Amino acid sequence: FRYQDLYSISRSKLLARQDMSSVEVEERAEELSEKLTTNEDEPDAQNENGSPLTKNQKKKAKKKAAAARKAAEAETSSECLMEGNQAALENAPKSDGKKKKKGGKQAQQTDPPSVPVRDLFSNGKFPEGEWMSYNDDQRWRETNEEKREKQRLEESIINEVRQAAEVHRQVRKYMQEKVIRPGILMTELCETLENTVRNxxxxxGLEAGIAFPTGCSLDWVAAHWTPNSGDKTVLSYDNVMKLDFGTQINGRIIDSAFTWAPNPKFSPLLAAVKDATNTGIREAGIDVRLCDIGAAIEEVMTSYEVELNGKTYTVKPVRNLNGHSVAPYQIHAGKSVPIVKGGEATKMEEGEFFAIETFGSTGKGFVHEDLECSHYMKNFDVGHVPLRMANAKRLLATIDRNFGTLAFCRRYLDRLGETKYLMALKNLVENGVVDQYPPLCDVKSSYVAQFEHTLYLHPTRKEVLSRGDDY
Structure with missing residues (x-):
């Protein structure tokens, strides 16, 4: 095994390392070669007595030389490897003791959040909501093979709405932890939330985005209030704010809401409404009558009392506000879920989406339209309506292109560059093409709280899609 051969082997092994300079490689290769070189690379041509080797002796000698060559190469490789491993250990960053997951590096959400949720789940599967069994008379569905197969077939549709739900969870977590605070302008709060949803x-466009304007109704205003451009309303410590916003993927809508009220005096009010909403969710199910859900909600909510400024109030359900079924690009799809007894006997059906929401009030428990309107939505059932006003035609084209039958507000039109559109918008309302939804208010000086979740009635169980760690 020649010195030069050993030198070449040593040098090639060392060059594969990243931690040695070219000079160090040459020196170390020479050192290893000298160490491992034996007397000669060829077997002796003669015996000890000087006589020539026989044919068999030559074969044995060659085998011995080949074995020595392999051993030398292995030893050289081993020494190089040991040195390389030692250098790698010295240069490597310290381990935190946690096992690393196989595969590529998983994308992480930024702070503030800006990474699209679909990039955080490389396998394309989004987190499931909370699974709940149906009531006893529907438990057979969980083990029925036909129902289970039907549930598997609808997985792609449900995965879309789960993506919308995960966006909702991440956005509201960010808002609760970093954005909502006394002193913030309501316009800033809404625009921060909406831009985070967009990201x-x-x-x-209509494939993915905001499902309806951000509702941030305060105190006795129960629903449908969002600031118009230029509004200077500021959030205060003693406000009771209902933050109601929606997300959608291909028209599959997540409608979910919670109440922010940092003053602990409002805690019983919030607890009553949260409990009532969860009661409605528990009662919901295939073949359940909507009126039965309303009766259960009312019973729970009215069992709570709240003391404000020395006066005790029974928490009242707002009887003319309801939960509702949800369909693609249609936030109110026809069925209403009452929050008081005495509603319709219509039943929930398999394959339906519902927004279960409850409102509890210290006032009359009845709302009326008041204040300046901000919410609008194209009539879902309207056909072609001849419009004479050119500006109304142009505005309708903008609405069709950007919102379709999803709700919008004036700020969204401002963002699209629309100006001087109020007369055109009024014309669309008067012609029945667009419906307006003014704020809904209880009596002044009262307080209204809200909690809401979207659920889906699978063939086997129900899934509370928007459920999170917060509510």
Whole structure:
């Protein structure tokens, strides 16, 4: 085994390392070669007595030389490897003791959140909501093979709405932890929330985006209030704010809401409404009558009392506000879920989406339209309506292109560059093409709280899609 051969082997092994300079490689290769070189690379041509080797002796000698060559190469490789491993250990960053997951590095959400949710789940499967069994008379569905197969077939549709739900969870977590605070302008609060939704859902026109304007109704205003451009309303410590916003993927809508009220005096009010909403969710199910859900909600909510400024109030359900079924691009799809007894006997059906929401009030428990309107929505059932006003035609084209039958507000039109559109918008309302939804208010000086979740009635069980760690 020649010195030069050993030198070449040593040098090639060392060059594979990243931690040695070219000079160090040459020196170390020479050192290893000298160490491992034996007397000669060829077997002796003669015996000890000087006589020539026989044919068999030559074969044995060659085998011995080949074995020595392999051993030398292995030893050289081993020494190089040991040195390389030692250098790698010295240069490597310290381990935190946790096992690393196989596969590529998983994308992480930024702070503030800006990475689209679909990039955080490389396998394309989004987190499931909370699974709940149906009531006893429907338990057979969980083990029925036909129902289970039907549930598997609808997985792609449900995965879309789960993506919208995950966006909702991440956005509201950010808002609760970093944005909502006394002293913030309501316009800033809404625009921060809406821009975060646009980023996390990777807004793509009607394919993915905001499902309806951000409701941030305060105190006795129960629903449908969002600031118009230029509004100077500021959030205060003693406000009771209902933050109601929606996300959608291909028209599959997540409608979910919670109440922010940092003053602990409002805690019983919030607890009553949260408990009532969860009661409605528990009672919901295939073949359940909507009126039965309303009766259960009312019973729970009215069992709570709240003391404000020395006066005790029974928490009242707002009887003319309801939960509702949800369909693609249609936030109110026809069925209403009452929050008081005495509603319709219509039943829930397999394959339906419902927004279960409850409102509890210290006032009359009845709302009326008041204040300046901000919410609008194209009539879902309207056909072609001849419009004479050119500006109304142009505005309708903008609405069709950007919102379709999803709700919108004035700020959204401002963002699209629309100006001087109020007369055109009024014309669309008067012609029945667009419906307006003014704020809904209880009596002044009262307080209204709200909690809401979207659920889906699978063939086997129900899934509370928007459920999170917060509510």
């Amino acid at each position: 996390l859902i990777d807004e793509r």
